[in-house]
């Protein structure tokens with residue numbers, strides 16, 4: 001686990017240096033800081049670790065409200081959203097306006113660069129595949 005975190009940090013460093021940072025697609029290193037400051041109190045980046053909010057491991061590409069052992073609001077379950085980078089940016093601007101009734105008590109990230117950067121960081125947590133989406137099938141059977 002530690003080793004993986006280490007590699008991830010090294011990869012982030014490389015990505016941001018090579019990409020000259022902060023261009024289209026955002027800066028995952030800045031995003032990691034923003035995540036710690038704004039999201040980590042409620043969200044873990046580890047797989048299958050739900051806190052007040054669901055795990056954000058592999059959230060990019062995931063269908064909204066698809067972690068089977070997290071108790072989502074009816075609003076998010078019924079949203080029909082798939083978390084593409086664009087959907088995430090729109091949601092994070094003003095979560096409770098984008099999905100009325102969502103129970104994420106977070107006002108939003110006002111700055112567009114901040115949103116870009118956080119989403120760039122979320123991408124480093126992996127993108128959803130049939131393997132990484134935890135019990136997506138069980139989740140859809142329940143609905």
Ligand code: HEC
Nearest residue numbers: 038039042052053054064065072073076102103104105106
């Ligand atoms: C005060 C706690 C809190 C904070 C802070 C918070 N969230 Fe959330 N988040 C939640 C909760 C609770 C949910 C579930 C919402 C629901 O079911 O309506 C959620 C849901 C989400 C989802 C949907 C996940 C899914 O499985 O469909 C995403 C994406 C998300 N949050 C991203 C973020 C990001 C990125 C930040 C920081 C910029 C953040 N959240 C800050 C509590 C929080």
